[in-house]
Amino acid sequence: MEIELIVFLVMLGVFLLGNFLFKLPVSLSMAAGAVAGALVAGEGIPLRHLFEGTFVYMDTILIISTAMVFMTVIQESGALEALNAVIVSKFYKVPAVLLVLLMFIIMFPGMITGSSTAAVLSAGAIVAPILLQMGIPAPQTGAILAIGAIMGMAAPPVNIPAMLIGGGVDMPYIGFEGPLAFLTIPGAIFTVLFIGLRYCKNLDYEKIKGGLDLEIGKKYGIKLYIPIVVIVVLMVACRMLPNLIPNLGMPLIFMIGSAVGLFTGKRFNAVKAIREAMKTTVPVLGKLMGVGMFIQIMTLTGVRGYIVINCFGFGLVVLYAAICIVMPAFGAVSSYGAASVLGVPFLLALLDTGDQVVIAAALSFICSLGDLMPPTALAGNYAAQIVGEKYSKVLRYCVIPFIVCVLFGLFTLLKSRSLGFLT
Amino acid sequence: MLYIYLAIVLFLLVFIVWNMIQEKNVLLQIDAALVVVPLVLRLLLIK
Numbered sequence A: 001m002e003i004e005l006i007v008f009l010v011m012l013g014v015f016l017l018g019n020f021l022f023k024l025p026v027s028l029s030m031a032a033g034a035v036a037g038a039l040v041a042g043e044g045i046p047l048r049h050l051f052e053g054t055f056v057y058m059d060t061i062l063i064i065s066t067a068m069v070f071m072t073v074i075q076e077s078g079a080l081e082a083l084n085a086v087i088v089s090k091f092y093k094v095p096a097v098l099l100v101l102l103m104f105i106i107m108f109p110g111m112i113t114g115s116s117t118a119a120v121l122s123a124g125a126i127v128a129p130i131l132l133q134m135g136i137p138a139p140q141t142g143a144i145l146a147i148g149a150i151m152g153m154a155a156p157p158v159n160i161p162a163m164l165i166g167g168g169v170d171m172p173y174i175g176f177e178g179p180l181a182f183l184t185i186p187g188a189i190f191t192v193l194f195i196g197l198r199y200c201k202n203l204d205y206e207k208i209k210g211g212l213d214l215e216i217g218k219k220y221g222i223k224l225y226i227p228i229v230v231i232v233v234l235m236v237a238c239r240m241l242p243n244l245i246p247n248l249g250m251p252l253i254f255m256i257g258s259a260v261g262l263f264t265g266k267r268f269n270a271v272k273a274i275r276e277a278m279k280t281t282v283p284v285l286g287k288l289m290g291v292g293m294f295i296q297i298m299t300l301t302g303v304r305g306y307i308v309i310n311c312f313g314f315g316l317v318v319l320y321a322a323i324c325i326v327m328p329a330f331g332a333v334s335s336y337g338a339a340s341v342l343g344v345p346f347l348l349a350l351l352d353t354g355d356q357v358v359i360a361a362a363l364s365f366i367c368s369l370g371d372l373m374p375p376t377a378l379a380g381n382y383a384a385q386i387v388g389e390k391y392s393k394v395l396r397y398c399v400i401p402f403i404v405c406v407l408f409g410l411f412t413l414l415k416s417r418s419l420g421f422l423t
Numbered sequence B: 001m002l003y004i005y006l007a008i009v010l011f012l013l014v015f016i017v018w019n020m021i022q023e024k025n026v027l028l029q030i031d032a033a034l035v036v037v038p039l040v041l042r043l044l045l046i047k
Helices: A003-021 A026-040 A047-076 A079-091 A095-113 A116-133 A138-154 A160-168 A177-199 A205-209 A214-240 A250-261 A270-300 A303-313 A316-330 A335-353 A356-372 A378-387 A391-396 A399-414 B002-022 B026-043
Strands: none
Touching: A003 A026, A003 A270, A003 A303, A026 A047, A026 A270, A026 B026, A047 A079, A047 A095, A047 A116, A047 A160, A047 A214, A047 A250, A047 A270, A047 B002, A047 B026, A079 A095, A079 A116, A079 A205, A079 A214, A095 A116, A095 A138, A095 A177, A116 A138, A116 A205, A116 A270, A116 A378, A138 A160, A138 A177, A138 A356, A138 A378, A138 A391, A138 A399, A160 A270, A160 A335, A160 A356, A177 A356, A177 A399, A214 A250, A250 B002, A270 A303, A270 A335, A270 B002, A270 B026, A303 A335, A316 A335, A316 A356, A316 A399, A335 A356, A356 A378, A356 A399, A378 A391, B002 B026
């Protein structure tokens, strides 16, 4: 057995032991796996390399943290609740459109923050009572929240697995918006209609109205939405008018949006709200730090190259099968980990088969679906908690949308060359 | 732009450290420390 394989098995073994047996946080389990790998490879404890690894995700950390601050501000200001109320009161006569729009609300925080946890905990918690009052049973509501959050996590503008895969091959995160929208929007629409539409043929608006806050929209009007408009305008303007507007970067755009949001809706204790937001964000950031260390040690010890070379040795059929099965399964550990550990070699192995950005986007989409995999199942477990069900019951209703989404991802991989116009 | 970004890093760092100090679970404190170290290094422009 080659030394690289032994090192990789030790790293995985220590990580799994730490996470499942000793119940350590994912970040610490990954750091422990990285240290064990370095020791077995004869590198000692390479502190410099361990912290070098964490810097790979510095930009991502800043984006997630500031996006979380922004989401907290618009949630506390009442903008999300008002948007919910507007959509339900305007579209209750057309349940299919209503469901799709509610799905987009669930996705929104995930799109902005790149975190399915953020989507479930913020918009998911607001939309869930509405879905339940519309007559959708709790397990099915949980499934809509879980998959909606994952579609949001994978949707543009922020998709962290795509950033991780791109970072692994020095590919800038540019041109991903089209392919990611192509993958996630049909997936989200299919899921919400497939699971929810049969329960919503005849909606009773009077019943649903009880769960809506109709006053907040009347009190503050259109100005509630100004922070959202500001960030969309700044994001678009920086891309469209690079000669007029300097590239502000996503963190600064989110901070500007957050500052505006403090004055456009309900008054709230900003310091307390941001502190709470950071409390839920730190474990996600820690996980990225752990992934960074893990990948850095894999690179240092030659494990990463070993995996890449072995991936080249697979036939294309085996490779596609591994992408559809192993990548989402690795989500039981971490979907970010799947993107870094498996996404990068898979992308390298598929580089010649079509458009590289479309391939990276499809791989990131399939990786993101791993957030449904128990026991970690971040999106799924939080969604189940919100609707007050066991995750095993919720998971049952996620199976068909999950399979359809993976197959759609596979179709995109196979047709990436002809989908190159999306980039 | 550099100083604006350093200010953002400092802003986030304050909240993360605050949470780390208030956290009762030692493992979660270590978890937060993992995030704090690179942010401090970036703030001091060491890395």
